[in-house]
Amino acid sequence: MSNKKIYDNVNNIFLFFSMALRVNLELELYLSVIYILQQKVKPMAEYLTIAHSDELKSGECKTVEVNGLALALYNVNGKFYATDNTCLHRGGPLGEGELQNTIVTCPWHGWQYDVITGENVVDSAAKLKTYEVQVVGNDVQVKI
Numbered sequence: 001m002s003n004k005k006i007y008d009n010v011n012n013i014f015l016f017f018s019m020a021l022r023v024n025l026e027l028e029l030y031l032s033v034i035y036i037l038q039q040k041v042k043p044m045a046e047y048l049t050i051a052h053s054d055e056l057k058s059g060e061c062k063t064v065e066v067n068g069l070a071l072a073l074y075n076v077n078g079k080f081y082a083t084d085n086t087c088l089h090r091g092g093p094l095g096e097g098e099l100q101n102t103i104v105t106c107p108w109h110g111w112q113y114d115v116i117t118g119e120n121v122v123d124s125a126a127k128l129k130t131y132e133v134q135v136v137g138n139d140v141q142v143k144i
């Protein structure tokens with residue numbers, strides 16, 4: 001093989017690896033930008049209709065499912081509140097509990113929570129997630 005051919009082959013190999021390296025760097029940069037955008041741009045919360053206001057009388061609660069979440073919806077003197085449905089003790093369904101004013105009692109073993117704050121009445125560190133609720137016309141909507 002002549003020196004010229006060896007030179008051409010080495011040059012071609014060098015060009016190939018240079019281009020591969022460049023493509024790889026561009027791909028890594030692209031993936032990094034996508035990752036950063038995913039961290040910064042979270043989906044905006046939106047209000048979703050979960051019930052009609054006439055479905056739940058004052059002093060009643062029920063379990064509702066929305067976007068794969070089980071929520072407990074409460075009617076406290078005509079104002080609606082929502083929390084996670086799952087009791088922090090052993091997972092009892094709070095929407096099937098008993099509501100007195102702002103306190104719901106879990107149907108399984110009696111743990112009690114304030115439905116406005118989500119706090120357990122005995123241990124405020126045990127706190128249910130709460131959700132913003134609005135009523136538009138007859139629609140009870142929760143911010144998810």
Ligand code: FES
Nearest residue numbers: 087090092106109
């Ligand atoms: S599961 Fe709710 S009090 Fe036990």
